[in-house]
Amino acid sequence: MSTYKLFQKFTVSEVAKRLDVLPGELARHLGQGDGLPNRLWFDEKDIEKLYIEMGLRTWWPSDTRFFVQDDNPKRQLIRELSHRILKNGLVQPQRYDNLLRGVGGEEKIVLRSYLNFLLKSSILTSQSNISSLELQLELDKKQVLDDIAKGVRYPTGLESIWSE
Amino acid sequence: MKGNRQVRSAVARGLEETHRWRINQEESFERKERELEQRSIDLQKRLELLQQELETVRNSYDQAQQERSTLGVQEITRKRQLLFSGLQSENALLQERTAEYNRIEDTQNNNLQNMLSIPEIAKKVDEYEAFLEKEEALSQLPESYRKAILAHHDIVRQDLDPIFDAMNSPLPRSELSLTAITLPIFTESVPGDKVKDFVMILPVRFERYTHWTDGGNSLEDLLLFRVNGLIASALKKLGMPKTVIMEEDFEGYVLLDISIVSELSGDLKLALQEEVRRMNKQASELQVAQLLVEPVFLGSDLIEYDEEEE
Numbered sequence: 001m002s003t004y005k006l007f008q009k010f011t012v013s014e015v016a017k018r019l020d021v022l023p024g025e026l027a028r029h030l031g032q033g034d035g036l037p038n039r040l041w042f043d044e045k046d047i048e049k050l051y052i053e054m055g056l057r058t059w060w061p062s063d064t065r066f067f068v069q070d071d072n073p074k075r076q077l078i079r080e081l082s083h084r085i086l087k088n089g090l091v092q093p094q095r096y097d098n099l100l101r102g103v104g105g106e107e108k109i110v111l112r113s114y115l116n117f118l119l120k121s122s123i124l125t126s127q128s129n130i131s132s133l134e135l136q137l138e139l140d141k142k143q144v145l146d147d148i149a150k151g152v153r154y155p156t157g158l159e160s161i162w163s164e
Numbered sequence: 165m166k167g168n169r170q171v172r173s174a175v176a177r178g179l180e181e182t183h184r185w186r187i188n189q190e191e192s193f194e195r196k197e198r199e200l201e202q203r204s205i206d207l208q209k210r211l212e213l214l215q216q217e218l219e220t221v222r223n224s225y226d227q228a229q230q231e232r233s234t235l236g237v238q239e240i241t242r243k244r245q246l247l248f249s250g251l252q253s254e255n256a257l258l259q260e261r262t263a264e265y266n267r268i269e270d271t272q273n274n275n276l277q278n279m280l281s282i283p284e285i286a287k288k289v290d291e292y293e294a295f296l297e298k299e300e301a302l303s304q305l306p307e308s309y310r311k312a313i314l315a316h317h318d319i320v321r322q323d324l325d326p327i328f329d330a331m332n333s334p335l336p337r338s339e340l341s342l343t344a345i346t347l348p349i350f351t352e353s354v355p356g357d358k359v360k361d362f363v364m365i366l367p368v369r370f371e372r373y374t375h376w377t378d379g380g381n382s383l384e385d386l387l388l389f390r391v392n393g394l395i396a397s398a399l400k401k402l403g404m405p406k407t408v409i410m411e412e413d414f415e416g417y418v419l420l421d422i423s424i425v426s427e428l429s430g431d432l433k434l435a436l437q438e439e440v441r442r443m444n445k446q447a448s449e450l451q452v453a454q455l456l457v458e459p460v461f462l463g464s465d466l467i468e469y470d471e472e473e474e
Contacts (some may be wrong), residue, residue: 004280004289005294006324007331012389014379023385024377024392031396032405039335039448040386049466128408130396 009041018047019056020101021132026133031053031155055095056065056130059084060102068149077107082149085124090137094126099135106123113161121155171304243466247348247365251417254345254367255384261453264338264384268452276330285327292320327407335452344456347391349436352464359432363467365421366391370413386449388418395422403429414467433461 001101029034033053050056059081061146067083072077079101084162088094100111118124122142127134137145147153188442208398261425279285295317302310368384376385392409399407403426410421424432444450450457 004293006289006293007276007280007327009331011381013376013385017377018378023380023389024373024409027389027392028396028409031393035397036447038446040389094447125298128288129406130399130409 005044009043009050010047012042015042015047015050019051019054021054022058025131026050026054034131043084045145055098056101057094057098058102062102064102069134070151071163074110074164077110078158078162079149080140081111081114082145084136085137086142086149087143088134090124093132093134096126096133096135114158117155117158117161140150147159180261188292202436212414240466241461247346247466248354248415250346251365251367251415255369255417256366257343257345257455258383261340261455262384263339264340264421265383265449265453270334272330272335273332276327279330281413284322288320288323289327290339292317293325295320335448338454340454342454344455344458347440347457347459348462349433349459350462350464350467351432358426359428362422362424362432362462362466364391364395364422365414365467366420370411371419372417373418374409383449383453383455386447388448390443391420394436394443395420396436398432398439401430402432402435403427419467 010018012023012026016026019026027036029050066076067087068079070079074090076100085099095144096115099115100108103111105162115124117127119135122138124135124137127136144155148155148158192338210370265454280289281431295313345367348365350365351359352361354360366388368388372382372384372388379385386433396411399405399422400458402425408423412421437459440457
């Protein structure tokens with residue numbers, strides 16, 4: 001493919017990697033929207049458009065600055081995510097993968113475990129959309145998250161995630 | 165007396181004749197009885213043979229009935245074998261045609277690269293890209309100067325038309341023969357003939373779902389992508405934009421499990437057929453690789469295995 005931006009085209013998997021979504025999620029979004037293009041290649045503008053249309057957010061941009069300070073890196077991540085959930089307000093459903101976008105490796109595993117803990121504890125609720133799983137914060141559980149973010153009190157079982 | 169001996173009374177003659185009659189009759193009945201006995205023996209033998217034949221027919225009838233009662237299971241087994249061997253052969257076909265598709269795509273890319281490597285063209289592309297990056301800043305310039313720059317770049321853009329045409333022109337079709345691949349769709353209905361759930365099995369290796377980041381532009385990947393899109397499109401048209409589509413591993417191939425979570429506003433089969441028809445007509449990679457997708461609707465019992473059957 002061309003190195004010139006003008007003629008640069010991206011394949012389905014390249015677009016999915018750039019957006020950090022599964023190809024199937026991308027396909028389902030297109031299927032319910034404008035339809036799939038005849039030729040499955042995309043340019044830079046298409047990717048920017050898809051990012052907006054799919055409601056994608058990057059909760060952990062590369063220049064991210066942590067609000068929470070903690071000497072345990074895993075606990076810091078968990079407290080920071082709690083802070084961001086409260087700050088960003090998950091009162092409206094938002095894509096599950098938004099909360100993880102921008103992190104990778106071990107950090108992603110920790111955050112995923114934490115989100116699963118929040119779902120099992122009914123602090124967050126989920127609903128399925130054809131191209132994603134969406135999460136929402138239960139309004140009466142804000143205090144629990146606030147306690148975690150401030151490091152005041154942790155629900156039973158949570159500590160196992162950062163002590164693993 | 166001598167002459168009188170030949171003279172017999174009518175009664176004596178009659179008695180003698182009666183005696184002979186009796187003897188004749190006895191002989192006659194004796195023959196008849198022997199004949200009847202023989203016939204009886206023959207018939208008895210025939211009866212025994214017929215009874216044996218009847219028994220054989222009855223056994224054959226029972227066997228035929230028994231064999232007939234297993235036709236349903238045999239049909240399912242045959243269909244499963246067909247489907248499984250179909251998945252294998254159609255997957256092999258997809259892999260084979262991927263090589264052909266990539267070859268055709270590479271030819272177009274190489275042609276484009278060759279054009280871009282011509283210094284005069286490369287210079288114009290550089291110039292036009294630089295212009296696009298600064299386009300927004302042009303609004304700050306005096307109008308006459310801005311108009312002159314825009315006019316100049318309109319000409320540069322027009323000079324690049326052959327490159328854009330080369331890039332956007334449809335890929336040529338392969339010379340390989342047009343072949344259809346199956347898209348088995350298994351529907352589970354509830355009373356009233358309403359579809360409750362449906363499942364699709366694709367001739368795409370499950371590892372292409374789990375390891376999609378490796379490679380990702382094969383016909384397997386693109387078919388999986390297209391089918392996901394067509395399901396979403398059909399469901400939206402049927403008034404069910406929200407549902408869950410689960411990817412599962414079926415004997416090493418991708419199975420898509422779709423739950424019907426609300427009332428559909430139309431016929432699911434017709435909607436899916438229409439979407440497949442549209443895909444066949446529009447999907448560039450299928451046309452280039454000379455492939456058609458053929459949906460086949462089947463009952464869900466074909467993929468529900470009992471423990472005993474396994």
